[in-house]
Amino acid sequence: MVNMGSNGAxxxxxxxxxxxxxxxxxxxxxxxxxxxxYIKRVIDVARWSEECGFKGILIYIDNSMVDNWKLAQMVxxxxxxxxxxxxxxxxxxxxxxxAKQIATFGHLYGRQxxxxxxxxxxxxxxxxxxxxxxxxxxxxxMTEYATAIVKLLESxxxxxxxxxxxxxxxxxxxxxxxxxxxxxxxxxxxxxxxxQAARALGAVAVRxxxxxxxxxxxxxxxxxxxxxxxxxxxxxxKEQAWAIARARFPEDRxxxxxxxxxxxxxxxxxxxxxSGVKKDLTEGYPYWLGPFQNYKTFCPYLVGTYREVxxxxxxxMAVGFKTFITDILPDKEELFHQKIVFELALQLKQIGQRGxxxxxxxxxx
Amino acid sequence: MxxxxxxxxxVNSLFVDHLSVDVPSHExxxxxxxxLDSLGFVELLVQIEKKFGVAIGLEDIEIDRFRxxxxxxxxxxxxxxxx
Numbered sequence: 013m014v015n016m017g018s019n020g021a022x023x024x025x026x027x028x029x030x031x032x033x034x035x036x037x038x039x040x041x042x043x044x045x046x047x048x049x050y051i052k053r054v055i056d057v058a059r060w061s062e063e064c065g066f067k068g069i070l071i072y073i074d075n076s077m078v079d080n081w082k083l084a085q086m087v088x089x090x091x092x093x094x095x096x097x098x099x100x101x102x103x104x105x106x107x108x109x110x111a112k113q114i115a116t117f118g119h120l121y122g123r124q125x126x127x128x129x130x131x132x133x134x135x136x137x138x139x140x141x142x143x144x145x146x147x148x149x150x151x152x153x154m155t156e157y158a159t160a161i162v163k164l165l166e167s168x169x170x171x172x173x174x175x176x177x178x179x180x181x182x183x184x185x186x187x188x189x190x191x192x193x194x195x196x197x198x199x200x201x202x203x204x205x206x207x208q209a210a211r212a213l214g215a216v217a218v219r220x221x222x223x224x225x226x227x228x229x230x231x232x233x234x235x236x237x238x239x240x241x242x243x244x245x246x247x248x249x250k251e252q253a254w255a256i257a258r259a260r261f262p263e264d265r266x267x268x269x270x271x272x273x274x275x276x277x278x279x280x281x282x283x284x285x286x287s288g289v290k291k292d293l294t295e296g297y298p299y300w301l302g303p304f305q306n307y308k309t310f311c312p313y314l315v316g317t318y319r320e321v322x323x324x325x326x327x328x329m330a331v332g333f334k335t336f337i338t339d340i341l342p343d344k345e346e347l348f349h350q351k352i353v354f355e356l357a358l359q360l361k362q363i364g365q366r367g368x369x370x371x372x373x374x375x376x377x
Numbered sequence: 378m379x380x381x382x383x384x385x386x387x388v389n390s391l392f393v394d395h396l397s398v399d400v401p402s403h404e405x406x407x408x409x410x411x412x413l414d415s416l417g418f419v420e421l422l423v424q425i426e427k428k429f430g431v432a433i434g435l436e437d438i439e440i441d442r443f444r445x446x447x448x449x450x451x452x453x454x455x456x457x458x459x460x
Contacts (some may be wrong), residue, residue, distance in 0.1 A: 063457050
């Protein structure tokens with residue numbers, strides 16, 4: 013069995029089920045009721061993810077959702093090594109307190125978390141909190157915020173840091189965080205400002221990807237690590253996969269109108285990029301934007317046989333994407349199908365690399 | 378073809394019947410007054426499509442065109458004329 017979580021080639025995360033007090037539209041994987049049933053759901057998905065060899069689990073946050081740090085604690089308490097990948101929005105919490113929580117997890121549980129830095133993709137959410145910071149300035153703020161967090165965690169001496177948005181004055185993080193528990197930093201962003209932030213932080217730039225052909229024709233920038241979020245529905249037979257996909261994400265006019273509204277108000281580059289992907293590229297091709305266009309999720313989906321989906325995943329790996337975050341799971345069975353895809357993709361990638369090495373060797377003779 | 382007045386009345390009834398919102402007048406600024414939020418806006422679009430048999434597209438979703446019942450009625454009237 014290929015160990016997906018720590019084989020050194022790629023990092024693969026699942027996504028935690030969401031809990032929200034309001035549903036803009038019915039979204040698979042989101043629950044409005046709290047209590048024991050939702051808690052069990054979170055714990056189950058975390059355990060399944062670990063059992064199947066995934067590295068970690070993304071835990072969302074936005075104004076409508078429950079506190080994801082509480083969910084991270086639940087994940088840590090019910091798994092042994094799964095890494096909570098926490099979405100972090102600068103306006104929610106001072107960077108000192110983010111560092112404090114990370115250090116506390118390290119001190120109490122000996123466990124690592126990862127951070128998915130958000131500059132803020134929902135303008136309405138920010139407006140509700142009185143924040144009207146323009147798009148590019150939000151990335152600057154996010155960069156300074158993440159810098160402050162990392163400085164607090166990595167330094168054994170008191171930290172003094174002054175930037176446009178944050179000031180730290182000779183403050184030492186207690187308890188200290190062991191070096192091996194330093195959080196990986198990822199960030200969401202496809203814009204120039206997002207790329208600049210990724211470079212400055214040495215962060216993994218995560219995006220909702222276009223079809224893989226785009227990246228085969230337009231290579232990723234060097235010097236930055238890249239990741240993608242996508243959904244996967246793969247089965248032995250293509251018709252089977254598509255039947256499941258359409259049942260899970262039926263056409264929904266309310267969702268489509270919500271998507272149009274989001275398209276109108278969003279200042280996110282990725283949202284406009286995905287909305288502009290040509291329709292003819294998606295019809296019947298494993299890359300499917302139906303869920304996105306019906307406002308059920310933001311991920312493109314790969315739908316098809318294990319072979320054709322894993323070949324596309326292998327191609328994403330080949331162009332340089334090293335982190336994969338899959339969409340929220342409907343059940344444990346789906347996780348096993350995804351595991352098959354990633355294992356096949358990793359094998360294809362290795363075969364491709366060996367073939368390339370052989371070709372190179374032959375060429376040198 | 379409905380008169381402007383009839384259109385305004387029918388749009389107003391959408392607020393009452395489907396959004397449970399009592400709009401003081403056809404000129405009330407729905408956004409400034411907080412009577413129409415993002416969730417309500419989507420529901421309104423759904424109901425406009427059902428009631429008037431029109432299809433809302435990206436080009437129609439200009440927030441300022443939905444500031445009042447009168448403006449919404451005018452928007453619907455334009456869509457109906459274009460059909």
